[in-house]
Amino acid sequence: MVQLDITMIENEEERDPSVIGTIYGDVGTNSFKFSMVGHAERSDYITVEHPDCGPVLCQIDSIIRKSNYTLDRSLERDGGRIDEKVIASATVIGYRDSNGLLNTPRTPFAVGCDVRLSDAQFIKKVLGLKDDTRTCAYIGMLRNYDLRIMLDINSMVQRHVSVLAKTGGGKSYVSGDIVEELMKHGVTCMIVDPHGEYGAMRDAADGKEDIRFGVSPRSYRESMVEFGMDESGDIHPLRFTLRSLDAKDIMELCSSSDSKTSVLALSKAIENVKAKKDFYDIKDLIDEVSSIDSARHYALIRDLQLLDSLHLFAQKGNSLTDLVQKGKTTVINLKGYSPDIQQIVVRRLGTMLFEMRKAERIPPMMLVLEEAHNYCPQTESTACKKSLITIASEGRKFGLGLMVISQRPAKIDKNVLSQCGTQIILKVTNPNDLKAISASVEGLTGGMEQDISGMPIGTAMIIGAGIQTPLLVDVRPRETRHGGASVQVLEDDDDE
Template sequence: MSATTPVGTAKGPGEKPHEYVFISPDHDQAIKQGEYVYYEVPIDGQERHVIGRVVGRTPVRLLPDAFLSDPQVAPDAVADLIGYEGGGHEIFEVVVAIMGYFDQTLKTFVNPRIPPRSGWPIYLVPSEILARVLNRCTPGEQGSAHIGWLLSRPKGEVPIALAAKEFLSTHLAIIASTGSGKSYLAGVIIEELLKPTNKACMLIVDPHGEYETLDHIMARQEFWGGPNPSSYRPKVKVLHPDKVTIRHSALSLSDLHYLLEVPERQEFLLNEAYRKVSSGEKRNRWTFADLVEEITRIAEQRGERDKLDYSSSAAALGWRIDRLLHSSRSFHESRHLGLAEIFEPGQCTVLDLSEIDKREQQVIVSVLLRHLYEARVETEHGRSQDGDNKYLPYPAFVLLEEAHHFAPGGEGTSVVSSKILKQILAEGRKFGVGIGLISQRPGKLDADVLSQCMTQCIMRIVNPVDQANVASAVESVGRDLLDELPALSKGQVIVAGPSLNTPVLAQVRERLTPHGGQDIDAPREWDAYFSEQAVQRRQEEATFYQPQRPVDRMFRPTD
C-alpha cells in the first residue's frame, strides 16, 4: 500500500453499479464536488490505482443543533465546556463514480469492475498524476491547446490542455449563457491555435465585431516561432463589412431563393433563368443584369408558347433582384472573397459581419463553407491543382459565433446555411474541415448540429430548456457534472469529449490578448459626457458651428 495519507475509508457500493461510498472527516476540506480520489487493487500482478470522481457528499454526523443556537458563541467552545466527546464532530459520506485505472498502452481509463471492500483506504489523487491521466497532451507540445487548470486544485497545479487534433477534426461546441465567458474561452483557444506549436489555418465568423482585438497576437513574442524575422509569425487579418463581397456568379440557386424570397408564381422563371446563365458562356462570371435579361427573354418565350402573359411576373422578379442589387454591399459583379485570401497556415481571418443583414450573413457563410468544402474534396481527390479556384492543400478550421443564427433548430426554421453546415459536420472530418460552434442559446440551435460536435465546452446555463437540450445532445458528460451548470461562475467550464481522457471541470486561463466582447459601461459613458474636457469640447464646437436662427415671421401688432 502507498505511504500517502488516506482521506477516507471505503464503506461499500453506491446506488449505481459504477459507484462506491466512503466515509471521511475531511478535516482539510479537500474532498470537493468533482475531486478525484483512488483506491489500490492488484490486477494482473500489478498494483493499480483505480481513480474515481466525487459526485456526491452528505453529512452523516454534525454538531447538535443546540450547540449552534447562539451565533455569538463558537460551537466548539460549547462542546469543550460540556465535555462533548464527539471528536472531529463532522463526518461525511462521499459518493464516487469509478473511472478506472489509466492504461498507458491504450491511453484510456479501464474499469476493472472491482469496487473497494469495506475498510479499504481511499486516497486523494496527486496533482502530477492527474495532469498526466486527464490530458491527452501536455501544454507546450505540438497539437496542444492549454485552456486553463482543474477547478478543484490550486491555480496552475493541474493544467488542462485539449488535444487540438481531436476537436479540429471532430468539431467543437462552446455553449454558455450570456456573460458566462464563452467568447473569452474562444479567444483562449484561438490564441493556442496560433502559437508555433499549431500554426492554425482558421476563419472566425464574427457577427458582432468582437474579435478584432486578436490582431494584438502579431506583436506578442509568445506567438513567435523564434527571434529571427524569418521565423514563424502568426497573421491576423480582420475583414470589415466593406471587404466582405461575394460575386454574383458564386451564388447558388438556393442562395438566390433565400435572398429574394421568391413567390411560387415566379419560381419557374428564376429557376430556368439561373440554369441558363450558370451553364452558358458566362457561367463563372454572370451578373444580376444577365439574370434579369434572361428572365425577361424566358417570360416572352413562355408567353408566346403558352398564350399567357408572364411580363408582370418577370417585372416583379426583376424588381426584387434590382432591390437586392442596390440595397446590399455584400454582392458584386466581379469582386469576390476567395479562399486564398481567407485561408493560409498561421493565419486567422476574422470575418466582421456586424453591419450586414442577417439573411445576407447566412448566405455569405453558406457560400464560403460550400466553396471551402468543395475545394478540400477536390484537392484531396487530386482533381484540382495549384492555381485552381478549388485548390486548398491544407486543413482549415471555421469558428462560428452565434451559431444558432446559421443552424437554428425547430420546424420551419431552416436557413440557407444549415444544409452545408450539417454536411461538413457529418463528412468534413475525412477532408480536413473542422467546425467550431459558439452559442448562448443551445435551445435554438439545431440538435443534430450540436450532437455532431464531439468536444463540448459547456459554461454556466440557467435556462431549464437550454439545460435539457445540452443534456440530450451531449452524451459524454455525466449527470453530476451537468447539475453544476447553474452554479458555475464566469470563466468556469465543463469540458468533455475526445480532446481529453475524461470530462473535467476547469477554470479558463487569462488571455494574452485583450478581450473584445466587453459590455458597454453606460454609467461611465454618461458621466464622461459631463467631464471638463467634454464640456469644453462642446463649447468650442458650438462657437464654430452656430446654427442659423430661423426668421421670426409671426405677425406682431405695432403700437
C-alpha cells in the same frame, strides 16, 4: 445567529494529515461513501489504495454535512452541543494497468480504507492528459490543481468542437483561446463572426503576464485577415459573385415578396445577362429587369437597388487565395448584414471550403461558427443548413473541422451537435439546453449537470480531444483582446 457549540465527531487518535477520510458502509465497485475529516470540494480528485490494483483515482460527487441539530432544535434556537459529521460520496475513475490502459477494479475497496487527495501527477497519469505542446492547444488549468489542460488539435479538427453556454457565459472568450492556439500552431482557420468581435484579436490584451497560467499578452496581427462590410482600416471588402444564385435566392436576399411575375422577370433577366456576359453584378440585373418592364417591376427593381447598396455582390468576388491563407485565420465579419444575407454568405463559404478541401486546393482547416443556432437551427430550414450538416458529417474525412458556438444548444440541429467530438461547456442554466447537452455528451452524470448550472464565469467542463472523462477547467486568460466584453451601463466610481 444562535451561538452553537459544534463538535466534529472523528477519531481521537493522531491522523495522517494527507488523509481526508475513511471509507464506510456499503462499498460498490463504481462508487462508495467516506467520512470526511479534511478539506475537499465536490469534483476534487481522491486516491484510495486497492489491495489488487494499487492506487486508484476517484472523484468526489457530493458532500453532506450531517448533524443532530434538528428542525425543532433550530426553531427553539437551541444553543446546546451539536454533533456533526461530514460524509462524501465518490465515483471510481480507475488506474493504469500494466499495459498502460485505463482500468477499474473488479472488487470493491475495503471499508476502513484511507482516502487521500490526489496529486497532480497521478491525476495526469490516470486521466492520460496530454502535454505535447507541438500538437496540443493549451486551454487552461484543471480546476483546483496546478495542471495544464491541453487539447489535441488534430482531434479537434477531425472530430469537430462545440462551445456551449448561456449568453455572457464566456463562449467567445474561450473560443478566442482556441483560435489563438490554432494560429500559434499554424493551423488555418475561418471564423464566421456575426457581431464583428474577432478582429480585436489583432491587438494584444491589456495587462501583464498571468503568473498562474503563464500567459502573456500578445498580438496576432500578422496571422489574421478580416473581410466585412465596414471597409475601414484592417477590414477588406467582402465580395461574392452572383453566378451561383438563382432568381429565388436573390429574391430571398432582398426579402422581396416572391410573386410569380417577379420571379419570372428576374429569371428572364438572369438568363439574358448570362447570355451577354460571364461576369455580372446587380446593376446589370437592374438594367435588364428595367428593359423588360420597369413600371411593372418597380418593387423588384427597388429591392435589387437595396441589395446593391450592400456592395456584397460584384462582377469579381474575393478569390479563394484571399479568403483562405495557409496558417492564417480569416475573420468573416458579418456585422451589418441581414440574417438572410448572412445565411447565404455562410452557405457560399461552407460549400466552397468543403469542395476545395475535397479537391485539396486548400489546407486542412477549422471553420468557426459563432451563433450557430442561427445558421443550423433544429426546426427551421435555412439557406446554409445543408452545407453545414455536410461539413459536420463528412468534413472529418477531408480535414475540414467545424467549431459550433451557441447559447441555445437545444435549438441547434442535432445532426450537427451530435457530430462534435469535443465539447466545451460553460455555464448553462436553461433546463432544455441542459437536456440537449446531456443527450450529446457521453458520460455526463446528474452531478455534472448540476456543476454546469453552477459553474462560475471562467470555468468550463471539457470532454474530448484527448480527454476521456469530463474535466472542470479554469479557462486560461486571453493573449489577445477580447472583442465581446460586456457593455457597462454605468461607469464604476474608481474610473473617475
